[in-house]
Amino acid sequence: MEFRFTEKEEQFRQQIRIFVKENMPRGFIGHRFWDEQHQPSWDFGMAIAKKLAENKWLTINWPKEYGGMGASNWEKAIMTEEVGYWGIPGTSMGISGTRWVGPSLMAYGTEEQKKKYVPLIAAADPDGVWCTGYSEPDSGTDLASLQTYAERVGDEYIINGQKVWTSCAHHARWLWMICRTRRDVQKKHQGLSLFIVDMQSKGLKVNPLKTIIGGHVFNELFFDDVRVPAKNLVGIENKGWSHLMQSLAFERSGAVGIVGSLQRIFDELVQYTRESGQFEQADIQQQLTDLAIDLEGARMLGYEAIWKLERGEKLTYEPSRDKANTDVLTEKLSRIGMDIIGAYSQIDVNSKESPWTKIDGALEHMYYHSMGIALAAGTTDTQRNIVGQFGLGLPRSY
Numbered sequence: 001m002e003f004r005f006t007e008k009e010e011q012f013r014q015q016i017r018i019f020v021k022e023n024m025p026r027g028f029i030g031h032r033f034w035d036e037q038h039q040p041s042w043d044f045g046m047a048i049a050k051k052l053a054e055n056k057w058l059t060i061n062w063p064k065e066y067g068g069m070g071a072s073n074w075e076k077a078i079m080t081e082e083v084g085y086w087g088i089p090g091t092s093m094g095i096s097g098t099r100w101v102g103p104s105l106m107a108y109g110t111e112e113q114k115k116k117y118v119p120l121i122a123a124a125d126p127d128g129v130w131c132t133g134y135s136e137p138d139s140g141t142d143l144a145s146l147q148t149y150a151e152r153v154g155d156e157y158i159i160n161g162q163k164v165w166t167s168c169a170h171h172a173r174w175l176w177m178i179c180r181t182r183r184d185v186q187k188k189h190q191g192l193s194l195f196i197v198d199m200q201s202k203g204l205k206v207n208p209l210k211t212i213i214g215g216h217v218f219n220e221l222f223f224d225d226v227r228v229p230a231k232n233l234v235g236i237e238n239k240g241w242s243h244l245m246q247s248l249a250f251e252r253s254g255a256v257g258i259v260g261s262l263q264r265i266f267d268e269l270v271q272y273t274r275e276s277g278q279f280e281q282a283d284i285q286q287q288l289t290d291l292a293i294d295l296e297g298a299r300m301l302g303y304e305a306i307w308k309l310e311r312g313e314k315l316t317y318e319p320s321r322d323k324a325n326t327d328v329l330t331e332k333l334s335r336i337g338m339d340i341i342g343a344y345s346q347i348d349v350n351s352k353e354s355p356w357t358k359i360d361g362a363l364e365h366m367y368y369h370s371m372g373i374a375l376a377a378g379t380t381d382t383q384r385n386i387v388g389q390f391g392l393g394l395p396r397s398y
């Protein structure tokens with residue numbers, strides 16, 4: 001494995017840093033899940049996305065015909081790392097546009113779907129904002145048990161049921177959704193299909209679900225005879241589960257971006273201890289050093305996955321390994337950081353303007369969201385099960 005970036009790659013990294021200087025407020029720290037919660041930060045994210053799209057950086061590794069620049073996996077990794085470190089907002093186009101809808105459509109969508117939807121995402125068009133409807137009230141980890149039903153009637157499907165935890169649905173133009181299309185199946189993983197649903201469809205109701213800290217990230221969706229054209233079926237009818245596995249792998253990849261965002265908060269924390277004098281204390285030094293080792297390990301694992309991709313290898317358990325690893329590290333960094341800043345961590349996480357808030361409230365914010373991060377895209381336990389099964393060859397866990 002080659003650990004050094006080429007001169008050209010390093011130059012590209014510098015270009016991104018110039019972009020950050022020119023387009024973002026000085027000292028800006030990104031908070032995960034922050035973009036969706038407040039209208040000004042959403043608007044700012046969309047404006048940044050537009051500028052990235054003009055440089056073809058929003059979807060840098062997509063083919064040129066779909067609005068990318070055909071960049072290598074390493075260039076994409078540099079972009080992802082820098083996005084994480086500097087907290088560059090708006091890069092997902094909703095929760096899912098750039099991250100898994102675009103890649104999935106390019107992998108198994110029809111030509112018509114690719115031409116219609118993918119360029120809108122790459123251009124940061126408001127019509128390229130997506131949310132994802134997988135989870136249901138009784139189907140989370142056991143997603144294949146989902147019940148929302150799409151019945152084929154003529155050249156349409158009629159959808160009835162409910163989805164929950166739908167991040168960003170209040171901003172999205174399109175929904176990437178999985179439904180049951182057959183009930184008479186031997187195994188629950190059979191008879192599922194993926195669809196593109198217009199968020200402005202008649203019969204589709206979006207209810208906000210407020211988080212523990214008062215933010216609006218999530219929604220619940222109710223489908224009452226929602227009509228979807230048959231051409232919005234993605235992939236093969238009733239084979240949605242195998243398509244979904246590929247989309248979930250896209251969703252769980254990109255550990256280098258998460259490591260980038262953790263590294264930034266770590267660097268800020270180290271600076272804070274220098275200024276507060278805590279850096280002199282042996283116990284604080286031990287904890288920070290421990291975190292530094294974890295971060296370096298997580299970065300190397302992320303790089304290893306990219307190195308495999310660049311060699312043309314197919315990833316199986318690696319995205320799950322890296323998600324489980326960064327889930328745990330996110331919680332650890334926020335817990336240690338909260339201990340270090342002490343009582344200042346008790347300030348309302350939404351009071352960014354308070355003079356008592358330290359490090360822009362990043363640690364408190366990350367602490368609250370670490371619980372959600374460990375659930376989103378499949379829980380940490382689910383990722384461990386995948387590593388056990390596909391990485392170690394252990395028997396499937398139920």
Ligand SMILES: Cc1cc2nc3c(=O)[nH]c(=O)nc-3n(C[C@H](O)[C@H](O)[C@H](O)COP(=O)(O)OP(=O)(O)OC[C@H]3O[C@@H](n4cnc5c(N)ncnc54)[C@H](O)[C@@H]3O)c2cc1C
Nearest residue numbers: 132133134135140141165166167372375376377379381398
């Ligand atoms: C921030 C965030 C964003 C989200 N965004 C979306 C979204 O946009 N769209 C969407 O569809 N969903 C979204 N979700 C929902 C997410 O996919 C589910 O929360 C997740 O799949 C877990 O399901 P659950 O919450 O029902 O937990 P459960 O499945 O009920 O799990 C509860 C606990 O039991 C454990 N567990 C369950 N089964 C097993 C097993 N077989 N082995 C070991 N442990 C097990 C889990 O690890 C977990 O600790 C989001 C969630 C969060 C937190």
